Amino acid sequence: MITSKAAQAVITAGLKKATELGVRANIAILDEGAHLKAFVRMDGAVLGSIDLAQGKARTSALFGVTSEAVWDYCKPGAPAPGLERSNSGLMPFPGGIPLTSSDGTLIGAVGVSGGTPAQDADIARAAAEAV
Amino acid sequence: MITSKAAQAVITAGLKKATELGVRANIAILDEGAHLKAFVRMDGAVLGSIDLAQGKARTSALFGVTSEAVWDYCKPGAPAPGLERSNSGLMPFPGGIPLTSSDGTLIGAVGVSGGTPAQDADIARAAAEAV
Amino acid sequence: MITSKAAQAVITAGLKKATELGVRANIAILDEGAHLKAFVRMDGAVLGSIDLAQGKARTSALFGVTSEAVWDYCKPGAPAPGLERSNSGLMPFPGGIPLTSSDGTLIGAVGVSGGTPAQDADIARAAAEAV
Amino acid sequence: MITSKAAQAVITAGLKKATELGVRANIAILDEGAHLKAFVRMDGAVLGSIDLAQGKARTSALFGVTSEAVWDYCKPGAPAPGLERSNSGLMPFPGGIPLTSSDGTLIGAVGVSGGTPAQDADIARAAAEAV
Numbered sequence: 395m396i397t398s399k400a401a402q403a404v405i406t407a408g409l410k411k412a413t414e415l416g417v418r419a420n421i422a423i424l425d426e427g428a429h430l431k432a433f434v435r436m437d438g439a440v441l442g443s444i445d446l447a448q449g450k451a452r453t454s455a456l457f458g459v460t461s462e463a464v465w466d467y468c469k470p471g472a473p474a475p476g477l478e479r480s481n482s483g484l485m486p487f488p489g490g491i492p493l494t495s496s497d498g499t500l501i502g503a504v505g506v507s508g509g510t511p512a513q514d515a516d517i518a519r520a521a522a523e524a525v
Numbered sequence: 526m527i528t529s530k531a532a533q534a535v536i537t538a539g540l541k542k543a544t545e546l547g548v549r550a551n552i553a554i555l556d557e558g559a560h561l562k563a564f565v566r567m568d569g570a571v572l573g574s575i576d577l578a579q580g581k582a583r584t585s586a587l588f589g590v591t592s593e594a595v596w597d598y599c600k601p602g603a604p605a606p607g608l609e610r611s612n613s614g615l616m617p618f619p620g621g622i623p624l625t626s627s628d629g630t631l632i633g634a635v636g637v638s639g640g641t642p643a644q645d646a647d648i649a650r651a652a653a654e655a656v
Numbered sequence: 657m658i659t660s661k662a663a664q665a666v667i668t669a670g671l672k673k674a675t676e677l678g679v680r681a682n683i684a685i686l687d688e689g690a691h692l693k694a695f696v697r698m699d700g701a702v703l704g705s706i707d708l709a710q711g712k713a714r715t716s717a718l719f720g721v722t723s724e725a726v727w728d729y730c731k732p733g734a735p736a737p738g739l740e741r742s743n744s745g746l747m748p749f750p751g752g753i754p755l756t757s758s759d760g761t762l763i764g765a766v767g768v769s770g771g772t773p774a775q776d777a778d779i780a781r782a783a784a785e786a787v
Numbered sequence: 788m789i790t791s792k793a794a795q796a797v798i799t800a801g802l803k804k805a806t807e808l809g810v811r812a813n814i815a816i817l818d819e820g821a822h823l824k825a826f827v828r829m830d831g832a833v834l835g836s837i838d839l840a841q842g843k844a845r846t847s848a849l850f851g852v853t854s855e856a857v858w859d860y861c862k863p864g865a866p867a868p869g870l871e872r873s874n875s876g877l878m879p880f881p882g883g884i885p886l887t888s889s890d891g892t893l894i895g896a897v898g899v900s901g902g903t904p905a906q907d908a909d910i911a912r913a914a915a916e917a918v
Contacts, residue, residue, distance in 0.1 A: 398830050429834050433826040437791050441559060441822050442587030445612045465606060478607050487605040511604040529699050558820020560703050564695040568660050572691050703821060704849030707874045727868060740869050749867040773866040 395425050396493060396502040400525055401432040404493065404504055408521030412436060412508070419508035419517055420447035423493075426500050428455040436508070443507035449483070450490030450514075451505025456481055458500050461490030462515070489514030491522045501525070526556050527624060527633040531656055532563040535624065535635055539652030543567060543639070550639035550648055551578035554624075557631050559586040567639070574638035580614070581621030581645075582636025587612055589631050592621030593646070620645030622653045632656070657687050658755060658764040662787055663694040666755065666766050670783030674698060674770070681770035681779055682709035685755075688762050690717040698770070705769035711745070712752030712776075713767025718743055720762050723752030724777070751776030753784045763787070788818050789886060789895040793918055794825040797886065797897055801914030805829060805901070812901035812910055813840035816886075819893050821848040829901070836900035842876070843883030843907075844898025849874055851893050854883030855908070882907030884915045894918070 396404075401423040412419040418439040423432040428451075435444060450461040457464055465486035468477035478484045488511040493502040506518040527535075532554040543550040549569040554562045559582075566575060581592040588595055596617035599608035609615045619642040624633040637649040658666075663685040674681040680701040685694040690713075697706060712723040719726055727748035730739035740746045750773040755764040768780040789797075794816040805812040811831040816824045821844075828837060843854040850857055858879035861870035871877045881904040886895040899911040 398827065401827075427834070429828075430826060430837050431828050433823060434791065434794075435822075435824050440588050441820075442584075442612050442615075444823050446608070449611055469606070470601070479610070483610050484607065485611060486607055511598075529696065532696075556820070558703070558818070558822060560697075560820060561695060561706050562697050564692060565660065565663075566691075566693050572689070575692050702850050704846075704874055704877075708870070711873055731868070732863070741872070745872050746869070747873060748869055773860075 396423065396431055398432070403524040404521045405432055405434055407524035408504065408506060408517050409434065409436065411517045411520035415509065415513050415516065417509035417513050417517065419506050419514070420444050421517070421521065422447040422451045422505045423502060424451045424455045424505070425502045426455060428452050431502060439508045446485060446507035447489070447505040449485035449505065450487070450507060451503040453484040453486060454490035454492045454503035454505065456484070458492050460488070460492070461485055461505070462488045487511050489518050491518045493522055493525050495525070527554065527562055529563070534655040535652045536563055536565055538655035539635065539637060539648050540565065540567065542648045542651035546640065546644050546647065548640035548644050548648065550637050550645070551575050552648070552652065553578040553582045553636045554633060555579070555582045555586045555636070556633045557586060559583050562633060570639045577616060577638035578620070578636040580616035580636065581618070581638060582634040584615045584617060585621035585623045585634035585636065589623050591619070591623070592616055592636070593619045618642050620649050622649045624653055624656050626656070658685065658693055660694070665786040666783045667694055667696055669786035670766065670768060670779050671696065671698065673779045673782035677771065677775050677778065679771035679775050679779065681768050681776070682706050683779070683783065684709040684713045684767045685764060686713045686717045686767070687764045688717060690714050693764060701770045708747060708769035709751070709767040711747035711767065712749070712769060713765040715746040715748060716752035716754045716765035716767065718746070720754050722750070722754070723747055723767070724750045749773050751780050753780045755784055755787050757787070789816065789824055791825070796917040797914045798825055798827055800917035801897065801899060801910050802827065802829065804910045804913035808902065808906050808909065810902035810906050810910065812899050812907070813837050814910070814914065815840040815844045815898045816895060817844045817848045817898070818895045819848060821845050824895060832901045839878060839900035840882070840898040842878035842898065843880070843900060844896040846877045846879060847883035847885045847896035847898065851885050853881070853885070854878055854898070855881045880904050882911050884911045886915055886918050888918070
């Protein structure tokens, strides 16, 4: 399970990357049970992204993959149509990344929203590297 | 935050445009936190549009863009599939417009429903100009 | 069914009374089907009262009595315990009043919230008299 | 609206007090529109308190009073029975405190959960003083 110290490091790294990109982001950290561990909303970030940051992180934590990887299973023609509506709704697009310990164990996930999906994914990757 | 006086001016302008177009509209004004500030339903407007007017305004307030602009992110092939299911459900089609103060600060949103999406957007634009 | 003109008169009378009492109120008007017809939130009214004003009006419209009259059926010892949890939740305390036409037909309800329950009821009564 | 800097100061003060009291707390900061601004869960805090911390803060933000002050309106014999079921459910017990700017304007709320209600209120008070 992710510690407060590690969660803070992830957020700090995410904020640094967001500032570099000029994105006003929401950053959510969940533990491996998909429960909220830490959250920050940068000044000026849109309100609609509060839910998106948490939703992307939740999607990653629940399946242990990036949020966009879930889309490969449920996009048109894929073998699990409707998967995105399971679990009270998943957010299967870029910005959610699993967090793992040095031995590869899933310890949580980070979710980012506020920029374009590509920017959100960049911020999430920078954040996740801080674990 | 939008004042009662400004909200009333927005509604009055919206009602004027709706009458010109022969549309029986619902008009909702939310503040910048997406909370209801004022609402009117014209006589004869369909009941299903009560929720739509508020939903379009909410979509605009949460993301600071027109309601239909959200669709560009989640339509088939776009980078954020399922975005429209976030925030307990968004309404990503025409009729919701952000309201801004003279310095560009988001102060709320107006949402209109009752006519065609194009008519609703016309009414919302006329309403938003009254801020 | 209450007209826009009548709804506006009810709101205007309610705003006048609220101003006299120094209360920053939310005022909701529903039609006889308990659907929102008009709403205003005075500047400075607390956000939590948006839902209360609509909830009291809804309680009145659904049963054709004042919102507090519903409490007589479900208060401790009364014959319908739990009634207040029906209809996705009722608000059985002062501030909701049915609106009737001159022949006594139910045409809607007004709900007020923002002051004490007693103040809210005073404002609702003043508002309802304007029909 | 509360800034990220102020939110961080509130959380830091709350964590300090919680550590002094030996409480493993969840601390949520909402803005004045009751939207999440920042959140931390201390290591070892119970999961059920994630929702409680946010619910107490939301109760405070929506009504501009402490979370327990809401109970005075809806406790047995009080004039607003069922108020606690409004707004999709309020948390009317200690641990939520409004945050105000130096001129008294409501800028948000802090909610704390993890200890006893009395401990949670102590932590929330210490946190709120940091604004």
